[in-house]
Amino acid sequence: MPSSTYADFYRRSIDDRDAFWAEQAALIDWQTPPQQICDNSRPPFVRWFPGATTNLCHNAVDRHVPKRGESAALIHVSSETGSERIYSFNELHREVQRMAAILLSLGVRKGDRVLIYMPMLAEAAFAMLACTRIGAIHSVVFGGFAAVSLASRIEDAEPRVVVSADAGMRGGKVVAYKPLLDEAIRHSRHQPESVLLVDRQLAPLALVEGRDHLYAPLRMQYLDAEVACEWVDATHTSYTLYTSGTTGKPKGVQRDTGGYAVALAASMRHIFEGQPGETYFSTSDIGWVVGHSYIVYGPLIAGMATLMYEGLPVRGMDGEPDPSIWWKLVEKYKVTRMFSAPTAVRVLKKYDAAHLRQHDISSLKALYLAGEPLDEPTARWISEGLGVPIIDNYWQTESGWPILTIANGVERKPSRFGSPGVPMYGYNVKLLDENTGAELTGPNQKGVLVIEGPLPPGCLQTVWRDDARFVQTYWSSVPGRQVYSTFDWGIRDADGYFFILGRSDDVINVAGHRLGTREIEECISGHAQVAEVAVLGVADALKGQVAVAFAVPRDAATVADEALRLRLEGEIMKRVDAELGAVARPARVFFVGLLPKTRSGKLLRRAMQAVCEGRDAGDLSTLDDPTALVQIRQAMQAGKPISAAG
Numbered sequence: 001m002p003s004s005t006y007a008d009f010y011r012r013s014i015d016d017r018d019a020f021w022a023e024q025a026a027l028i029d030w031q032t033p034p035q036q037i038c039d040n041s042r043p044p045f046v047r048w049f050p051g052a053t054t055n056l057c058h059n060a061v062d063r064h065v066p067k068r069g070e071s072a073a074l075i076h077v078s079s080e081t082g083s084e085r086i087y088s089f090n091e092l093h094r095e096v097q098r099m100a101a102i103l104l105s106l107g108v109r110k111g112d113r114v115l116i117y118m119p120m121l122a123e124a125a126f127a128m129l130a131c132t133r134i135g136a137i138h139s140v141v142f143g144g145f146a147a148v149s150l151a152s153r154i155e156d157a158e159p160r161v162v163v164s165a166d167a168g169m170r171g172g173k174v175v176a177y178k179p180l181l182d183e184a185i186r187h188s189r190h191q192p193e194s195v196l197l198v199d200r201q202l203a204p205l206a207l208v209e210g211r212d213h214l215y216a217p218l219r220m221q222y223l224d225a226e227v228a229c230e231w232v233d234a235t236h237t238s239y240t241l242y243t244s245g246t247t248g249k250p251k252g253v254q255r256d257t258g259g260y261a262v263a264l265a266a267s268m269r270h271i272f273e274g275q276p277g278e279t280y281f282s283t284s285d286i287g288w289v290v291g292h293s294y295i296v297y298g299p300l301i302a303g304m305a306t307l308m309y310e311g312l313p314v315r316g317m318d319g320e321p322d323p324s325i326w327w328k329l330v331e332k333y334k335v336t337r338m339f340s341a342p343t344a345v346r347v348l349k350k351y352d353a354a355h356l357r358q359h360d361i362s363s364l365k366a367l368y369l370a371g372e373p374l375d376e377p378t379a380r381w382i383s384e385g386l387g388v389p390i391i392d393n394y395w396q397t398e399s400g401w402p403i404l405t406i407a408n409g410v411e412r413k414p415s416r417f418g419s420p421g422v423p424m425y426g427y428n429v430k431l432l433d434e435n436t437g438a439e440l441t442g443p444n445q446k447g448v449l450v451i452e453g454p455l456p457p458g459c460l461q462t463v464w465r466d467d468a469r470f471v472q473t474y475w476s477s478v479p480g481r482q483v484y485s486t487f488d489w490g491i492r493d494a495d496g497y498f499f500i501l502g503r504s505d506d507v508i509n510v511a512g513h514r515l516g517t518r519e520i521e522e523c524i525s526g527h528a529q530v531a532e533v534a535v536l537g538v539a540d541a542l543k544g545q546v547a548v549a550f551a552v553p554r555d556a557a558t559v560a561d562e563a564l565r566l567r568l569e570g571e572i573m574k575r576v577d578a579e580l581g582a583v584a585r586p587a588r589v590f591f592v593g594l595l596p597k598t599r600s601g602k603l604l605r606r607a608m609q610a611v612c613e614g615r616d617a618g619d620l621s622t623l624d625d626p627t628a629l630v631q632i633r634q635a636m637q638a639g640k641p642i643s644a645a646g
């Protein structure tokens, strides 16, 4: 078990829940301080701090104005347009009030939804903060989503106003947003009353008479606007965010106000150790949960400057390739805490590690990685390259903040390669046997990772307008027990560290043996010639399923050269045989130049699996690069057919 200090902290959070969270609640400002801490009278619906009133925007912006009004609050950098701009807390305060005044002028009121469909612009953060300032509910839709996905989210959220822009940019190419938005609104049964548009002058902007409004002139009109924060009940919904990777009807994760603010403030102290006046840099996008929690709200609540970056990890401010751009920004803005994803590190890993030390990164104290399994070779590469602790953290859109990691702000503990860490305070994490629902208490037993209710502050309240789906999806998977399922496999070692073995819904079953694709991926990516790998279960007449691997070789020539391919495939199979046993050996290893991923870096396993099984790949609206699936098809055609024989 963790040593006593964190162990005590954790125990208290579970055994003396109300006292624990009452203390954490003191980290934020309240208009009416909490009298009641946790109302769990109607599980699994939990209400944190009911009756207390607060405001997210006040906690993120206004309360810092008197003390550090002139300090940096939002640093916006775009390597796409070569622009950089620092907003102090004073300036952010003014910009947010201008945006709030505009939204009010467009008829937005407390409880109304505002859908934000924007690239990584400072105005996107202003819009989020302006919404929570006036008690409106924001629903940010990732800018990369296309019209059909956007339309289904507009229908579900029913926004009064949509905030958008003419275009984003990616790798130097203009990506027009407005035509997609127009098409989405045409497809949608719900019609927003107004569309507010930031014109970056990157793409032509055709305005719809009476519906569309340009931001710049309205901003001028409300330059001196003063809009007070609307004090809302702690349980008031602050935002909804649609989960990635789901098919069919989108699932709006719904979050409260007070619990979320407390959870973020606590995580900034206990997990991320952010100090007021320092700079936090999360490389995520505001369209994802990390962007909400750790680009916008978390760092600002902690009084830190937050660096918001539009651009690729390997492209400089002048548009030329530069795999050291992030570290240049770390040096320039004295970033102390940085948050990214393993995928981004794997992109950097294709370049020489010397790039990591090209700039003075002595301000950097830690790099936090989350969103997908952090394989050991990637963790080692970046850890050795940067010379700072790499802290894996496991969580979900639903949780809003880490479920498993190391709370170094409570007690400094070593991270273990391959493990995101231990359960965070407030999360009563358990491993259950999938079939019987029995709790697994011994070391190294594989089970489904579940959380006993009530979920701690900051987690989803429900699924937007669908309480039944919330209960059905998350709380009903274990027979006879109401526990929240993460749908992830995990094990816990003898010291209490957890290891995530992949989604329980991605489990593969080879000849009756249950295998986690993660284990096989980890083994294969340990091969020096492999940059990245995805393993999936593909239907097989003989064994039920077989594992198939798609690997991105470090040497791109391998993809086109049959002899090199066969040699590397053989080596990989030997490695799996030796490390995991022949049962885990993939039936085939195919080589591709890139893997099909969403724009947030998640592997599209189901689409790959469908292609392997000759089925329709389904909804591909989240696919980042369509050539990736073409490569999968080509690789399969070039190789021997998948067969379990042998």
Ligand code: AMP
Pocket: 243, 244, 289, 369, 370, 371, 372, 373, 374, 392, 393, 394, 395, 396, 397, 398, 420, 486, 487, 488, 500, 502, 503
């Ligand atoms: P999302 O809600 O899109 O962020 O996806 C959450 C899922 O990503 C989790 O249920 C895990 O399957 C995976 N995930 C997130 N963080 C980690 C991590 N640190 N290690 C392993 N898997 C992770």
